[in-house]
Amino acid sequence: MHRVTFVPANDKMEYFKLMSNHTIPSVGLGTWKSGSQARYSVESAIVEAGYRHIDTAWAYDVEKEVGDGIKAAIHAGVERTDLFVTSKLWCTDLTPERVRPAFENTLKKLQLDYLDLYLIHWPFRLKEGASMPPKAGDVLEFDMKGVWREMERLAADGLVRDIGISNFSVAKLTKLLSFALVKPSVCQMEMHPGWRNEKMLNACKEHGIHATAYSPLGSGGKIDLLNDPVVVKVAKKLEKTPAQILVRWALQRGTSVIPKSSNPDRIKENIQVFGWEIPEEDFDSLSIFKQQKRIMDGENLFVNETDGPFKSVEELWDYEDIPPLKIAP
Numbered sequence: 001m002h003r004v005t006f007v008p009a010n011d012k013m014e015y016f017k018l019m020s021n022h023t024i025p026s027v028g029l030g031t032w033k034s035g036s037q038a039r040y041s042v043e044s045a046i047v048e049a050g051y052r053h054i055d056t057a058w059a060y061d062v063e064k065e066v067g068d069g070i071k072a073a074i075h076a077g078v079e080r081t082d083l084f085v086t087s088k089l090w091c092t093d094l095t096p097e098r099v100r101p102a103f104e105n106t107l108k109k110l111q112l113d114y115l116d117l118y119l120i121h122w123p124f125r126l127k128e129g130a131s132m133p134p135k136a137g138d139v140l141e142f143d144m145k146g147v148w149r150e151m152e153r154l155a156a157d158g159l160v161r162d163i164g165i166s167n168f169s170v171a172k173l174t175k176l177l178s179f180a181l182v183k184p185s186v187c188q189m190e191m192h193p194g195w196r197n198e199k200m201l202n203a204c205k206e207h208g209i210h211a212t213a214y215s216p217l218g219s220g221g222k223i224d225l226l227n228d229p230v231v232v233k234v235a236k237k238l239e240k241t242p243a244q245i246l247v248r249w250a251l252q253r254g255t256s257v258i259p260k261s262s263n264p265d266r267i268k269e270n271i272q273v274f275g276w277e278i279p280e281e282d283f284d285s286l287s288i289f290k291q292q293k294r295i296m297d298g299e300n301l302f303v304n305e306t307d308g309p310f311k312s313v314e315e316l317w318d319y320e321d322i323p324p325l326k327i328a329p
């Protein structure tokens with residue numbers, strides 16, 4: 001039997017304030033590819049390691065397991081109100097009449113009566129049963145305004161405390177802001193030294209939107225950040241691990257960050273990032289990496305060079321993927 005010992009929240013946990021005046025714990029647990037392990041990862045992250053923020057999505061197919069883990073943590077004495085739970089609306093539900101049923105399904109799987117944050121996962125509407133990457137005809141017209149109105153209604157009805165977006169370009173964010181009655185509190189996007197995403201991060205800052213960094217460790221070696229010589233050098237100098245340096249780097253950029261691990265020791269390691277800092281010169285050395293392609297460039301997910309509505313990564317990202325010339329302050 002899996003046993004955990006209850007400890008209070010990481011007492012050094014820092015929070016960011018959202019434009020709604022709610023707070024988001026600065027470090028959360030990612031759950032993509034956690035599989036059946038998700039239940040134990042979530043429970044031990046909350047109860048043993050002191051996480052208070054869990055990131056999941058319908059598309060990860062782990063909401064039930066995540067919900068079981070949360071339930072176990074609450075059973076161990078953690079208050080629901082101390083937790084911050086995020087999930088995401090998948091592309092096949094990106095039409096107004098499907099938003100609320102999709103949300104209710106997520107809530108049911110998570111065994112919760114409200115979410116802290118609900119995000120539009122990707123800004124593309126897919127036909128039910130679409131192949132990945134989609135073929136011509138698999139991507140349908142996305143009524144962004146209609147969908148956002150339904151997201152706003154979920155918030156107005158008290159079912160979700162904050163609503164937000166993920167994987168938006170600046171062009172799509174600008175469109176959303178032109179009609180949003182409630183602005184997105186959070187934008188989740190890929191950010192790490194190999195893809196700083198400065199253009200989008202600056203756009204978020206300009207509009208008071210909090211940014212959360214996903215794939216902060218390189219997503220399981222898709223970019224080998226954990227063995228990168230600069231990351232390793234800073235880690236050795238500060239007597240930290242490369243993962244801790246990458247998580248801390250994200251925090252020092254003013255973003256929250258959601259490293260995924262299914263390993264109890266690494267889950268603990270990844271949250272030992274408070275009470276110390278990366279000095280400015282080392283922070284700067286991590287902030288000048290040559291900007292490569294995104295990990296989540298949509299290449300296998302959305303781009304279909306021959307028969308798809310998105311024929312290139314550049315097209316998918318509204319041609320905004322030109323590395324910035326200048327590092328944002």
Ligand SMILES: NC(=O)C1=CN([C@@H]2O[C@H](COP(=O)(O)OP(=O)(O)OC[C@H]3O[C@@H](n4cnc5c(N)ncnc54)[C@H](OP(=O)(O)O)[C@@H]3O)[C@@H](O)[C@H]2O)C=CC1
Nearest residue numbers: 030031032166214215216217218219220243259260261262
């Ligand atoms: N909105 C979106 O479209 C997206 C959101 N996300 C969210 O962000 C989360 C994090 O991103 P993700 O792409 O999963 O990748 P991460 O960058 O968090 O990397 C996860 C990988 O790193 C390994 N790892 C974790 N901690 C350590 C450590 N201390 N030392 C060595 N290896 C480690 C994990 O293995 P192990 O489990 O064995 O420890 C796993 O293979 C996701 O789980 C998801 O919740 C991610 C992608 C897209």
Ligand SMILES: CCCCCC/C=C/C=O
Nearest residue numbers: 032057059060132296301
């Ligand atoms: C149903 C396809 C699942 C792919 C999910 C892609 C998103 C990854 C991280 O959020």
